[in-house]
Amino acid sequence: MSIDATHDPGLRSWVDSANTGETDFPIQNLPFGIFVDASGRGRIGVAIGEYVLDVAAAIETEALLLQGDLACALSAESLNSFMSLGAASWRDARTAISDLLREEAPRQDRLLRRMAETTMLLPASIGDYTDFYASRHHATNVGRMFRPDGDPLLPNWLHLPVGYHGRASSIVVSGTDIKRPHGQLKPDDGPPVYAPCRLLDYELEFGAFIGSANAMGSPVGIGQAMDHIFGLVILNDWSARDIQKWEYQPLGPFNAKNFASTISPWVVTMQALAPYRSNGPARQADDPALLDYLTPATGSSDAIDVIAEVHLSSAVMREAGTAAMRLSRGTLADLSWSFSQMLAHHTSTGCPMNAGDLIGSGTVSGPEKTARGCMLELSWRGTEPIDLPDGTQRRFLQDGDELTISAFCERDGATRIGFGGCSGVILPAG
Amino acid sequence: MSIDATHDPGLRSWVDSANTGETDFPIQNLPFGIFVDASGRGRIGVAIGEYVLDVAAAIETEALLLQGDLACALSAESLNSFMSLGAASWRDARTAISDLLREEAPRQDRLLRRMAETTMLLPASIGDYTDFYASRHHATNVGRMFRPDGDPLLPNWLHLPVGYHGRASSIVVSGTDIKRPHGQLKPDDGPPVYAPCRLLDYELEFGAFIGSANAMGSPVGIGQAMDHIFGLVILNDWSARDIQKWEYQPLGPFNAKNFASTISPWVVTMQALAPYRSNGPARQADDPALLDYLTPATGSSDAIDVIAEVHLSSAVMREAGTAAMRLSRGTLADLSWSFSQMLAHHTSTGCPMNAGDLIGSGTVSGPEKTARGCMLELSWRGTEPIDLPDGTQRRFLQDGDELTISAFCERDGATRIGFGGCSGVILPAG
Numbered sequence: 001m002s003i004d005a006t007h008d009p010g011l012r013s014w015v016d017s018a019n020t021g022e023t024d025f026p027i028q029n030l031p032f033g034i035f036v037d038a039s040g041r042g043r044i045g046v047a048i049g050e051y052v053l054d055v056a057a058a059i060e061t062e063a064l065l066l067q068g069d070l071a072c073a074l075s076a077e078s079l080n081s082f083m084s085l086g087a088a089s090w091r092d093a094r095t096a097i098s099d100l101l102r103e104e105a106p107r108q109d110r111l112l113r114r115m116a117e118t119t120m121l122l123p124a125s126i127g128d129y130t131d132f133y134a135s136r137h138h139a140t141n142v143g144r145m146f147r148p149d150g151d152p153l154l155p156n157w158l159h160l161p162v163g164y165h166g167r168a169s170s171i172v173v174s175g176t177d178i179k180r181p182h183g184q185l186k187p188d189d190g191p192p193v194y195a196p197c198r199l200l201d202y203e204l205e206f207g208a209f210i211g212s213a214n215a216m217g218s219p220v221g222i223g224q225a226m227d228h229i230f231g232l233v234i235l236n237d238w239s240a241r242d243i244q245k246w247e248y249q250p251l252g253p254f255n256a257k258n259f260a261s262t263i264s265p266w267v268v269t270m271q272a273l274a275p276y277r278s279n280g281p282a283r284q285a286d287d288p289a290l291l292d293y294l295t296p297a298t299g300s301s302d303a304i305d306v307i308a309e310v311h312l313s314s315a316v317m318r319e320a321g322t323a324a325m326r327l328s329r330g331t332l333a334d335l336s337w338s339f340s341q342m343l344a345h346h347t348s349t350g351c352p353m354n355a356g357d358l359i360g361s362g363t364v365s366g367p368e369k370t371a372r373g374c375m376l377e378l379s380w381r382g383t384e385p386i387d388l389p390d391g392t393q394r395r396f397l398q399d400g401d402e403l404t405i406s407a408f409c410e411r412d413g414a415t416r417i418g419f420g421g422c423s424g425v426i427l428p429a430g
Numbered sequence: 431m432s433i434d435a436t437h438d439p440g441l442r443s444w445v446d447s448a449n450t451g452e453t454d455f456p457i458q459n460l461p462f463g464i465f466v467d468a469s470g471r472g473r474i475g476v477a478i479g480e481y482v483l484d485v486a487a488a489i490e491t492e493a494l495l496l497q498g499d500l501a502c503a504l505s506a507e508s509l510n511s512f513m514s515l516g517a518a519s520w521r522d523a524r525t526a527i528s529d530l531l532r533e534e535a536p537r538q539d540r541l542l543r544r545m546a547e548t549t550m551l552l553p554a555s556i557g558d559y560t561d562f563y564a565s566r567h568h569a570t571n572v573g574r575m576f577r578p579d580g581d582p583l584l585p586n587w588l589h590l591p592v593g594y595h596g597r598a599s600s601i602v603v604s605g606t607d608i609k610r611p612h613g614q615l616k617p618d619d620g621p622p623v624y625a626p627c628r629l630l631d632y633e634l635e636f637g638a639f640i641g642s643a644n645a646m647g648s649p650v651g652i653g654q655a656m657d658h659i660f661g662l663v664i665l666n667d668w669s670a671r672d673i674q675k676w677e678y679q680p681l682g683p684f685n686a687k688n689f690a691s692t693i694s695p696w697v698v699t700m701q702a703l704a705p706y707r708s709n710g711p712a713r714q715a716d717d718p719a720l721l722d723y724l725t726p727a728t729g730s731s732d733a734i735d736v737i738a739e740v741h742l743s744s745a746v747m748r749e750a751g752t753a754a755m756r757l758s759r760g761t762l763a764d765l766s767w768s769f770s771q772m773l774a775h776h777t778s779t780g781c782p783m784n785a786g787d788l789i790g791s792g793t794v795s796g797p798e799k800t801a802r803g804c805m806l807e808l809s810w811r812g813t814e815p816i817d818l819p820d821g822t823q824r825r826f827l828q829d830g831d832e833l834t835i836s837a838f839c840e841r842d843g844a845t846r847i848g849f850g851g852c853s854g855v856i857l858p859a860g
Contacts, residue, residue, distance in 0.1 A: 248682075
């Protein structure tokens, strides 16, 4: 992914709200998503300022001069076909859409819908969902809490990106209410019970949508991995810590995670993120050497500088008009393992990935306390409760709480771009 | 699922090869699968003796008088739509197909294709795949090997069916070659390496295809769980034991399992299995009481008596015309947790299941040594190698080995039905 004319900070759009310098969706971003059209069906849109560009309508009216497979894929009800076409097609579409929206081009207001009045769906049909555990700070914090007498990082952690398969069917789009799950819990002082989860948590993550597939039996090399990724979304991997604690040995988290995961509706493409690539944290002096299949080429800059903020508002706060409280602020570039390394490891066995598959980063936590990416860490397993403006405290999430993750990229010489929000309100257990 | 006229042992078919008493596919079975038609597309078939009934052709020609949603679903390219229609529709289709094929009905040979000349595909598009760990004998054996100083069963095992999410994209149909995966391995005496798996194993399992969906947030009660299951297939969950050993802490098996899982092409319906229901093994006197959400109604007989046999033949044996060697013989009824309990637990959080989702039982091992369901147990972690007729020994699978699982149900007063085979040949690492 290279920086080209579509990233020029001088570019402006005939959509005025895209030119404020504060919007998540300037013309340098152009993320893709699926909106509900008048007939109730999904349709591909691109976010621009406060509007959504109806891509299929732009193709039909020849405002966008795209043809063949690309035109067909962009007229579909999900992004899967478009994702499957590969990086050259993604670039062609981006360039054409940028040209359509730039200030010098004729206004085409009939192709726009107000975002505030638009319902979004999942961007793709997600075949398989995998979640990793790529933040050293998160893994270390969890290790300290749950294995206080041992080394906080398990022996494999520095050698490979630890991951596990997740549940695709319960991934929902931002704005979907989250019902507190029931589950089997084991109180310290008695036998297990089946009851509503008491230790409900969120996890600040990012998700990478796979675009280009690999055939079964054919690993994706570390040098090619970035070209297989279409783009990123914010991911909130809701977690039931009490279910998890009782169930997770020896096969890993299962019911603790499968009731819901929320993603933001707009997929920010790797092309849009090209100006924000970085090297990620250096490996420490006594860290083991990486095996070749996980070693990026020198200067490949596979990390991405995305800043994420988490806000919480209780039902009482929202009723009182109190602003949501910021819980944390972290950055994706703090991950010790990049999405390229995750994908290279995931496919190193020959595991086939398909367009629309989603790879989660795992909880993004930073070295500072203010950069911890879940309640488990923020409240240190409930021992350090958080004071809310409504006078209550939080160890874990309560019914009525709304959790919102936002994210953006900022760098000198580039235009700020954002991800929009990823939010959900906790409903009582049914 | 009840026993009705379609199970009558006196029923015979005008397809002579269905009446031998030895075929897997008598008229009392009628399993569904997807075959490749002349145009290369998938089409629904029903196995009968040595033939495949072309169901869509039977509907088109009005040999099968089915209409509306059911006719439409049975004319599709996969079984997902048919699976989603629910138990009443499955019964209607079974009755109509049984009537079409019974001896008294007119011969309709033009609706048949020889099975030996037919290529099969996966029966459904598998959205999510979950694997359980429901055999007490398997879990105990593995516990003994890997935690020799502790209790072989972990504390949660007797309280809930332990499971984890698997990889759907690498599930293949019987007959697909399996390339030995590469992976990160950790020799006991040195740093990790990236190399071909050295401890390649199979796991004898059964898979349950979900038919009726449940909405997100709505658990499936234990009393309704059986009605949500469309049918069973044989499942071979190929496993890379050396990858597994190094990677699985703390989030469970991942790359050790995601390179391939093989299923048999014919889905034997729960209706066909109705005569073979049983109570499963009794819980032991000192086992804890089950929580209500996992307690089946008295007399519900949620276990199923299916006998499975595993055979191995090396490349040398096949060249020499030596018969495959039987490695083990076990029964699904030995599982301590039924598919009803697995489904009730899986959805107890509100996790949504969709038509075509697959639930694996976990390795089916019995109390005897001859009923161990994988090489890890059979060779006791490689310490008790198995002698093959070609003069070689096996601790784990070698390149060229063909592993075949077959399965059948037999009971006095009922007709023997079978699953066909589930096989794969190991190819060298690429």
